[in-house]
Structure formats: C-alpha cells, structure tokens
Amino acid sequence: MRPKGVNPLTEGDTNAVPRYHPSVQASATIPTKHWHALPDGRVMCDVCPRACSLRDGQRGLCFVRAAEGGQVVLTTYGRSSGYCVDPIEKKPLNHFLPGSSVLSFGTAGCNLSCKFCQNWDISKSRELDTLADAASPETIARAAADLGCRSVAFTYNDPVIFMEYAIDVAQACREVGVRSVAVTAGYMCDAPRREFYAHMDAANVDLKAFTEDFYHRVTGGHLAPVLETLEYLAHETDVWLELTTLLIPGHNDSDAELRRMSRWVAERLGPRVPLHFTAFHPDFRMTDVPPTPPETLARARRIAISEGLQYAYTGNVRDRDGGSTYCHGCGACVVERDWYTLGAWRLSDDGRCLDCGTPCAGRFDGPPGQWGARRLPVRLADFEPEAVA
C-alpha cells in the first residue's frame, strides 16, 4: 500500500505521466502530480503560487483541488459549467485563425479572488452542482471537429486549476486536428506551467494591472508570477500569445501605469504581442466603480502604440478602429472588425499584407473563417458515441 503523503505520480520519473486518466470517461475525482508532503502531515499543492497547505478533507482556495487520502486530488475532472461555440475573437484572440469558431467551456472555481470578477457565478462557485455537464476528452474533441470548430478554449474560469483535464482534452483534440486555447490569468508555478503549455496552441493571458499593489489588494495574488508566465510563453514556447487588460476606472488606468505596462510588453515580450484593453462593468464586489468610458480604452490603445506595440485593441465596446488590425508595415487596415464580425480582409493565406507584403503576426491558415458573432450553446451528450452511432 502506498504510504500517505508520497506522490505516486512523481516518484521516480517526473515525466512519466503522458496522460492522466485515459480510462476516465467523465466526471471523476483524480490524483494529481504537482504537490508534496509537509512534515506536519499536510500536503501542499504546487500548481499555483497560492501554495495551499491542506489537511485531509480540506479544499484549496480554488475549491476544486483538495487533500484526500494523503494526496492532492482534482475533484472536477470531466465536469463543466456548459459548452458554447463562440467566435475566436471573443476570447479575445485577434491573430489566431481569425473568423473561426471555438468550442468554449469552463468548470468551477478560481485561484485568484478578483473583486471585479466578471464571471463570478462560475469562478466563485462553491456549488459543484453548477457543473451540470460532463464529457470525456474524446467527446469534446469529437464535438469540436463535428461542429467545425478550429479550436477548443478553456475559458470562463482559469484552466490552471483543472490542468489535468485541460491537458487530456488538448491531447484528444490534437489527435483530430483541433487546437487548444487557454484563457488564463497566468498565475501558475514553473513546473506545472511547462507541462500545461506543452499542450496549448494559443493563450490569452490577463495582465490585470501593472502594480503589485493592485494584484495584492484587488486580486489576492502577485504580479511577478504572471510576468514570469508571460516571459516563459514569449521566449520558450511556440504558443501564440495575446494579452488582455480590463481597465477599471481609478484602479489601473493611469497614463503612467499604461505606459509602463506597454513599454514592458514591447521590450520584454516583443512588439508583436497584441494587447487588448477591455471595458469593465460594475460586478461582484466592485459595484461602486463606474463602467469604463470608451475614451479610456482609446487612450490606452494610443499609449500602447506610442510605446512601440504593433497591435493594440479596444474591447467590449463598439469601436471599428480600435477593433481592427492594421499592417505595421504600411498602415493598411488588413482585418476589419465590427464587434466579433469580420469585414474587409486584406491578408494572404499565410498572413501577409496584400498591399506591402509585410507579415502580420499570428497564426493564419487560409482564408478567414465565417463564423461571425454567433454564440451557440451545445449539449455534449449529443456527441457521445452512443448518441452518434
């Protein structure tokens, strides 16, 4: 019998688990790998910098990882708060297979505690009953392929906390030619980060602000691990990376902070990384702050461009100029957007400007998709093998 507190998934070869649970069809509690035993009998989860120390029966801050039988388990493998086909631009990703559709889902819980959370009904859920849907990785991959989605997105809440399920889904998707997208706050430790992103094709990472004070006061986290994730993605992986900053009036929208953030992105990640500035609406524990004025988004975009970024966008508002992509070689509008609907398209199949030939940064593969702005809820049970037989 395995002694309590010994991690069977990392004893010996730490890379020995190519697939966490090939036999799990859906909805299960599974053992995890990134944790270690503490001398006082507790176990510490090593997935994110929260470093939760847990006694048997306790759950981590994210609520979905817990100590059971002397190890850390994931309690929500295979469970989801629902599935929906979205435009890829909604993640937001403007340079990854533009116009294509993406099968999106999330689970419950989160490893940050953002007072402004815009998805708090999912991320702060303590009711696992909200996870009404269940599906195996193979079913999700089949559904995505059958629905014509070019990718699957782990979104609505942070996939960091359900990384084992996300990895299995990504592996199943790769087998049928569907790519994987992580929408995340990037709050993750080094070893799980390397494992997780080996399976991802694109990521939109929230850079929630550019001060440690904001991260500490408003999110309950820290800025430095997020910056580490961004540098790792930009320099050590092939994952296509875009960033999003939700601008909250009076909290993270000063000229000075936006200038410092943009300069850091340009210098440390490179000028080709797109930065999205999106509009806040009062929600959760931040209902005393007004919505972001459109002019604030436009100002942030101007600052980002003036600091050398080649692609900066406004989001959550109707702004054709701020939502469109411009060639950084000649200034032509190469991808026109009206909300999530594409208009004029002036790129070659491999993403070069039709006017001057300058390559647009991103992942382009043929003509643009035609999904438009639709949002289509999907019942995964319809794609189970018995349902499609």
Ligand code: SF4
């Ligand atoms: S992933 Fe969850 S349990 Fe693990 S350290 Fe982070 S908040 Fe704690």
